[in-house]
Every structure is written in structure tokens, then in C-alpha cells.
Amino acid sequence: TVLAEIDTDRLAVTLENHSVIGGLFETVASAVVTAGLGKRVIPVALPDEFLDAGALPTLHDRYGLT
Numbered sequence: 001t002v003l004a005e006i007d008t009d010r011l012a013v014t015l016e017n018h019s020v021i022g023g024l025f026e027t028v029a030s031a032v033v034t035a036g037l038g039k040r041v042i043p044v045a046l047p048d049e050f051l052d053a054g055a056l057p058t059l060h061d062r063y064g065l066t
Contacts, residue, residue: 003031016044
């Protein structure tokens with residue numbers, strides 16, 4: 001499981017092609033806390049703010065996710 005893998009490492013990094021809110025980071029971080037693993041979870045995602053609309057490649061370039 002994901003938790004079993006995280007438990008063998010110092011930290012976990014989640015990568016998302018959208019805002020960090022409501023994404024994989026929140027799910028993984030919540031599971032890590034609930035399981036009491038005490039591991040660090042680091043998100044790589046678009047900023048938590050109103051974002052421009054556009055095609056994903058354009059947005060990835062604009063927000064530095066390329």
C-alpha cells in the first residue's frame with residue numbers, strides 16, 4: 001500500500017497538475033497523519049490561488065511545472 005511504502009522512507013513527495021487543494025497531497029498527508037507515521041509529505045503543485053485558465057501545457061509553463 002501507499003502507507004507501507006511511505007513508512008520505509010523519510011518523506012513522500014506528491015506531484016499534481018492542479019492546485020494542491022483537494023488533491024493527492026491532501027489525501028496522502030491525511031492518511032499519513034491518521035496512521036501516525038510521522039513522515040513529511042511535500043506537495044509539488046500549482047499555487048493555492050485563483051489561476052489563469054488555459055491548456056495544461058501553457059499553465060505548466062506559466063507556473064513553473066515543466
